[in-house]
Amino acid sequence: MGWLFGSNKTSMVSPEEALPGRSVTMPVPARHAVLDAPLAPPYPEGTEIADFGLGCFWGAERKFWQTPGVVSTSVGYQGGYTPNPTYEEVCTGRTGHTEVVRVVFDPNRVSYEELLKVFWEAHDPTQGMRQGNDVGTQYRSAIYTHGPQQQKSAETSRDAYQTVLTQAGYGEITTEIKPAPDYHFAEEYHQQYLFLNPNGYCGIGGTGVTCPVGLTSGEA
Numbered sequence: 001m002g003w004l005f006g007s008n009k010t011s012m013v014s015p016e017e018a019l020p021g022r023s024v025t026m027p028v029p030a031r032h033a034v035l036d037a038p039l040a041p042p043y044p045e046g047t048e049i050a051d052f053g054l055g056c057f058w059g060a061e062r063k064f065w066q067t068p069g070v071v072s073t074s075v076g077y078q079g080g081y082t083p084n085p086t087y088e089e090v091c092t093g094r095t096g097h098t099e100v101v102r103v104v105f106d107p108n109r110v111s112y113e114e115l116l117k118v119f120w121e122a123h124d125p126t127q128g129m130r131q132g133n134d135v136g137t138q139y140r141s142a143i144y145t146h147g148p149q150q151q152k153s154a155e156t157s158r159d160a161y162q163t164v165l166t167q168a169g170y171g172e173i174t175t176e177i178k179p180a181p182d183y184h185f186a187e188e189y190h191q192q193y194l195f196l197n198p199n200g201y202c203g204i205g206g207t208g209v210t211c212p213v214g215l216t217s218g219e220a
Helices: 057-065 087-091 112-121 148-167
Strands: 048-053 070-078 098-105 142-145 176-179
Touching (some): 048 057, 048 112, 057 070, 057 098, 057 112, 098 112, 098 142, 112 148, 148 176
Antiparallel strands (some): 048 142, 070 098
Protein backbone atom coordinates (compact mmCIF):
# COMPACT_ATOMS: atom_id res chain seq x y z
CA MET A 1 0.00 0.00 0.00
CA GLY A 2 3.03 2.26 0.10
CA TRP A 3 2.31 3.55 -3.38
CA LEU A 4 -0.87 5.15 -2.03
CA PHE A 5 1.15 7.62 0.02
CA GLY A 6 4.54 7.55 -1.69
CA SER A 7 6.15 6.13 1.45
CA ASN A 8 9.80 5.24 0.99
CA LYS A 9 10.96 5.48 4.57
CA THR A 10 13.48 2.69 5.14
CA SER A 11 15.24 3.93 8.29
CA MET A 12 13.72 3.52 11.74
CA VAL A 13 12.70 6.74 13.43
CA SER A 14 14.16 7.43 16.87
CA PRO A 15 11.87 7.61 19.91
CA GLU A 16 12.67 11.32 20.22
CA GLU A 17 11.63 12.02 16.62
CA ALA A 18 8.50 9.85 16.63
CA LEU A 19 5.07 11.44 16.29
CA PRO A 20 3.30 12.04 19.63
CA GLY A 21 0.15 10.03 18.92
CA ARG A 22 -2.80 10.07 21.29
CA SER A 23 -4.28 8.41 24.35
CA VAL A 24 -7.57 7.46 22.67
CA THR A 25 -7.66 3.94 21.23
CA MET A 26 -9.01 3.21 17.78
CA PRO A 27 -12.64 1.98 17.78
CA VAL A 28 -13.17 -1.31 15.92
CA PRO A 29 -16.21 -3.45 15.09
CA ALA A 30 -17.43 -5.74 17.84
CA ARG A 31 -17.44 -8.85 15.64
CA HIS A 32 -15.19 -10.27 12.94
CA ALA A 33 -16.81 -9.84 9.51
CA VAL A 34 -15.82 -13.36 8.41
CA LEU A 35 -15.45 -15.46 11.57
CA ASP A 36 -18.16 -13.79 13.69
CA ALA A 37 -15.87 -13.71 16.73
CA PRO A 38 -14.78 -10.84 19.00
CA LEU A 39 -12.31 -8.48 17.36
CA ALA A 40 -11.10 -7.15 20.72
CA PRO A 41 -10.70 -8.86 24.12
CA PRO A 42 -12.02 -10.73 25.92
CA TYR A 43 -11.43 -13.68 23.59
CA PRO A 44 -12.91 -17.17 23.99
CA GLU A 45 -11.49 -19.22 26.85
CA GLY A 46 -8.54 -21.40 25.93
CA THR A 47 -7.43 -19.33 22.94
CA GLU A 48 -3.96 -17.88 22.51
CA ILE A 49 -2.58 -14.83 20.65
CA ALA A 50 0.07 -14.61 17.93
CA ASP A 51 1.28 -11.40 16.24
CA PHE A 52 2.83 -11.32 12.76
CA GLY A 53 4.05 -8.59 10.43
CA LEU A 54 4.48 -9.67 6.81
CA GLY A 55 3.89 -6.65 4.63
CA CYS A 56 0.58 -5.04 3.75
CA PHE A 57 -1.82 -6.24 6.41
CA TRP A 58 -4.83 -6.48 4.09
CA GLY A 59 -3.68 -9.65 2.37
CA ALA A 60 -1.82 -10.91 5.42
CA GLU A 61 -4.98 -10.95 7.54
CA ARG A 62 -6.84 -13.00 4.92
CA LYS A 63 -4.10 -15.65 4.99
CA PHE A 64 -4.77 -16.21 8.67
CA TRP A 65 -8.57 -15.99 8.81
CA GLN A 66 -8.55 -18.73 6.14
CA THR A 67 -6.44 -20.98 8.39
CA PRO A 68 -8.47 -23.67 10.23
CA GLY A 69 -8.22 -23.28 13.98
CA VAL A 70 -7.96 -19.50 13.88
CA VAL A 71 -10.78 -18.02 15.94
CA SER A 72 -10.34 -14.31 15.18
CA THR A 73 -7.99 -11.89 13.46
CA SER A 74 -7.49 -8.16 13.43
CA VAL A 75 -4.97 -5.75 11.94
CA GLY A 76 -2.99 -3.10 13.72
CA TYR A 77 0.35 -1.45 14.36
CA GLN A 78 3.15 -2.73 16.56
CA GLY A 79 6.85 -2.35 17.24
CA GLY A 80 7.02 1.44 17.21
CA TYR A 81 6.81 4.40 19.54
CA THR A 82 3.68 6.43 18.70
CA PRO A 83 0.66 5.47 20.83
CA ASN A 84 -2.55 4.76 18.92
CA PRO A 85 -1.28 5.98 15.54
CA THR A 86 -3.42 6.57 12.49
CA TYR A 87 -2.70 4.83 9.20
CA GLU A 88 -1.59 8.10 7.66
CA GLU A 89 0.89 8.61 10.52
CA VAL A 90 2.29 5.11 10.14
CA CYS A 91 2.74 5.70 6.41
CA THR A 92 5.04 8.65 7.10
CA GLY A 93 7.60 6.32 8.70
CA ARG A 94 7.61 8.53 11.79
CA THR A 95 5.89 6.15 14.22
CA GLY A 96 8.27 3.19 14.01
CA HIS A 97 5.42 0.70 13.70
CA THR A 98 5.03 -2.15 11.28
CA GLU A 99 1.68 -3.39 9.98
CA VAL A 100 0.69 -6.57 11.82
CA VAL A 101 -2.00 -9.20 12.05
CA ARG A 102 -3.14 -10.29 15.49
CA VAL A 103 -4.19 -13.94 15.33
CA VAL A 104 -6.39 -15.45 18.03
CA PHE A 105 -6.20 -19.23 17.73
CA ASP A 106 -7.33 -22.44 19.38
CA PRO A 107 -4.13 -24.40 20.17
CA ASN A 108 -6.15 -27.64 20.18
CA ARG A 109 -6.97 -27.10 16.50
CA VAL A 110 -3.89 -25.35 15.12
CA SER A 111 -0.44 -25.11 16.64
CA TYR A 112 1.68 -21.99 16.87
CA GLU A 113 4.23 -23.78 14.70
CA GLU A 114 1.63 -24.24 11.96
CA LEU A 115 0.88 -20.52 12.11
CA LEU A 116 4.61 -19.86 11.75
CA LYS A 117 4.58 -21.96 8.58
CA VAL A 118 1.75 -19.80 7.18
CA PHE A 119 3.73 -16.69 8.13
CA TRP A 120 7.02 -17.71 6.52
CA GLU A 121 5.47 -19.02 3.30
CA ALA A 122 3.17 -16.01 2.76
CA HIS A 123 5.96 -13.45 2.26
CA ASP A 124 9.66 -12.96 1.54
CA PRO A 125 11.33 -12.43 4.92
CA THR A 126 14.68 -11.41 3.38
CA GLN A 127 13.68 -7.99 2.07
CA GLY A 128 14.39 -5.73 5.03
CA MET A 129 12.25 -2.58 5.14
CA ARG A 130 9.97 -3.59 2.31
CA GLN A 131 7.75 -6.27 0.91
CA GLY A 132 7.61 -6.37 -2.85
CA ASN A 133 6.65 -2.94 -4.19
CA ASP A 134 5.65 -1.75 -0.71
CA VAL A 135 8.64 0.10 0.69
CA GLY A 136 9.07 1.46 4.22
CA THR A 137 9.59 0.46 7.83
CA GLN A 138 5.87 -0.33 8.17
CA TYR A 139 6.34 -3.30 5.82
CA ARG A 140 9.18 -5.01 7.67
CA SER A 141 8.84 -8.65 8.62
CA ALA A 142 8.20 -9.28 12.30
CA ILE A 143 7.15 -11.91 14.81
CA TYR A 144 6.08 -10.51 18.17
CA THR A 145 5.95 -13.32 20.69
CA HIS A 146 3.78 -14.05 23.71
CA GLY A 147 5.86 -16.03 26.17
CA PRO A 148 9.16 -17.90 26.06
CA GLN A 149 7.80 -20.92 24.16
CA GLN A 150 6.61 -18.76 21.27
CA GLN A 151 9.96 -16.98 21.28
CA LYS A 152 11.83 -20.28 21.11
CA SER A 153 9.58 -21.65 18.39
CA ALA A 154 9.89 -18.48 16.32
CA GLU A 155 13.68 -18.50 16.52
CA THR A 156 13.88 -22.22 15.74
CA SER A 157 11.56 -21.84 12.75
CA ARG A 158 13.62 -18.90 11.48
CA ASP A 159 16.79 -20.97 11.57
CA ALA A 160 15.11 -23.91 9.85
CA TYR A 161 13.63 -21.70 7.14
CA GLN A 162 16.94 -19.91 6.63
CA THR A 163 18.51 -23.22 5.70
CA VAL A 164 16.03 -23.94 2.91
CA LEU A 165 15.96 -20.32 1.73
CA THR A 166 19.74 -20.31 1.43
CA GLN A 167 19.59 -23.50 -0.59
CA ALA A 168 17.07 -21.77 -2.87
CA GLY A 169 19.39 -18.78 -3.40
CA TYR A 170 17.82 -16.27 -1.03
CA GLY A 171 19.70 -14.00 1.37
CA GLU A 172 19.54 -13.59 5.12
CA ILE A 173 16.20 -13.43 6.93
CA THR A 174 15.64 -9.93 8.32
CA THR A 175 12.57 -10.77 10.42
CA GLU A 176 12.40 -8.96 13.76
CA ILE A 177 11.63 -11.44 16.55
CA LYS A 178 11.00 -10.11 20.04
CA PRO A 179 8.44 -10.13 22.89
CA ALA A 180 5.19 -8.49 21.84
CA PRO A 181 5.11 -4.72 22.37
CA ASP A 182 1.87 -2.76 22.66
CA TYR A 183 -0.66 -3.57 19.94
CA HIS A 184 -2.69 -0.70 18.48
CA PHE A 185 -5.77 -1.52 16.43
CA ALA A 186 -5.90 -0.11 12.92
CA GLU A 187 -8.93 1.84 11.75
CA GLU A 188 -12.25 0.07 11.18
CA TYR A 189 -11.99 0.23 7.39
CA HIS A 190 -8.79 -1.84 7.47
CA GLN A 191 -10.34 -4.72 9.43
CA GLN A 192 -11.11 -7.70 7.14
CA TYR A 193 -10.49 -5.34 4.24
CA LEU A 194 -10.28 -7.95 1.48
CA PHE A 195 -13.53 -9.56 2.58
CA LEU A 196 -15.34 -6.24 2.40
CA ASN A 197 -13.43 -5.20 -0.75
CA PRO A 198 -12.85 -8.45 -2.71
CA ASN A 199 -11.03 -6.66 -5.54
CA GLY A 200 -8.83 -4.63 -3.19
CA TYR A 201 -5.06 -4.45 -3.31
CA CYS A 202 -3.15 -7.45 -1.96
CA GLY A 203 0.64 -7.20 -1.88
CA ILE A 204 1.22 -10.59 -0.26
CA GLY A 205 3.50 -12.97 -2.15
CA GLY A 206 5.82 -15.65 -0.86
CA THR A 207 9.09 -17.08 -2.10
CA GLY A 208 7.62 -20.41 -3.14
CA VAL A 209 9.99 -22.11 -0.69
CA THR A 210 8.25 -24.51 1.69
CA CYS A 211 8.88 -24.06 5.41
CA PRO A 212 9.82 -27.37 7.06
CA VAL A 213 7.15 -27.30 9.76
CA GLY A 214 8.53 -30.43 11.41
CA LEU A 215 11.66 -28.44 12.32
CA THR A 216 9.93 -25.42 13.84
CA SER A 217 8.62 -26.76 17.13
CA GLY A 218 11.41 -25.44 19.30
CA GLU A 219 11.97 -29.00 20.47
CA ALA A 220 13.95 -30.15 17.44
